[in-house]
Amino acid sequence: MKIGLMGAGAIGQYLLKNIENSEKLTVTSVFVRNIEKYKHLEETFHVKLFTDIHEFLKSDIDIVVEATNIETVEQYFRTIIKEKNMMSISIGAFSDAALLETAREADSHKLYLPSGGIGGLDLVQNARALGNIDSLTLTTRKPAASLTDEALTEEKVIFEGSAKDAIEKYPKNMNISIILSVAGIGTEDTKVVLVADPTVDKNIHNIEVAGGFGQASFTFVNDPLKENPKTSALAALSIYATLERLEDNIVIG
Incomplete structure (x- = not known):
């Protein structure tokens, strides 16, 4: 090719x-x-x-x-x-x-x-095929300094709501919520939780999906690309x- x-x-x-x-x-x-x-x-x-x-x-x-x-x-x-x-x-x-x-x-x-910094999209698409998704949640945990200027000593939820609202508020941090929403049930029905955590030095993504097929949970801890630490x-x-x-x-x- x-x-x-x-x-x-x-x-x-x-x-x-x-x-x-x-x-x-x-x-x-x-x-x-x-x-x-x-x-x-x-x-x-x-x-x-x-x-x-x-x-x-x-x-x-x-x-x-x-x-x-x-x-x-x-x-x-x-x-x-x-x-x-x-x-x-x-x-x-x-x-x-x-x-x-x-x-x-x-x-x-x-x-x-491409699936980017996560996996499990095949399962999400399979479950969506016959409308078998009841809930789809992405929880993203990032180093605190990348999300807020506050000097945090413990984790803080800085956003909780629909993927649609998350994308509008944090457009440069929401690639994964977009691909997950496209694969699944859309931005209005996909829930996003964004956590600023001073104890982590990598991006961590957890996906939870439930529906008529059962339920599944995936966690991804992403190492940065050596050539560019801002990219997984x-x-x-x-x-x-x-x-x-x-x-x-x-x-x-």
């Missing part, structure tokens, strides 16, 4: 390094804002750099893999999905219901949303692994 990569930051370069050793995948084109800044990538990874989105989409690629930011997705998504399948890590852009609806209504191309290693890995699975003859789940 020939990949057109958007972005050459920490996740973009993580993908370039790992895909270089893949037998199934190859990055042929990279969309960047500044060619001079990333000129070295052409020689190191044998890719062609683009700053024009239309020329980028015309290049020899099968899928666009976005590893940039919410603003870039908002700017280019509608153009991309008309031309190519797309995988996006900037899940926050799809808190915009209109943008998500554009993806749902796309005639011939698909939007792939699992989020970067989920992009690479999802791409690999697209080329598999055996589909699990």
Whole structure:
């Protein structure tokens, strides 16, 4: 599969390094804002750099893999999905219901949303298939300094409510609530609890889901990506692994 990569930051370069050793995948084109800044990538990874989105989409690629930011997705998504399948890590852009609806209504191309820093989404989607989810709750615990300026000595719940309200109040901290809501019962019916905890140094996510199928609970303790401590290693890995699975003859789940 020939990949057109958007972005050459920490996740973009993580993908370039790992895909270089893949037998199934190859990055042929990279969309960047500044060619001079990333000129070295052409020689190191044998890719062609683009700053024009239309020329980028015309290049020899099968899928666009976005590893940039919410603003870039908002700017280019509608153009991309008309031309190519797309995988996006900037899940926050799809808190915009209109943008998500554009993806749902796309005639011939698909939007792939990697699971990011969590798992268990296959179970959530299975339970949703026949309306078998009664409740879906995400509790996210983060280092206190990343959520508040208060000098906390013990944990503090700084938000409890719907995913919809959480996304509006903390748009840069809610990627996981968005992907969970899309997989499950929507932002209005998904509950989110956000905890600032001075005793932890990693992000911890707990998902609880219950319904006609039974109940399940998942906990994820995420190590940061070495190249960028603000990004979870699992989020970067989920992009690479999802791409690999697209080329598999055996589909699990």
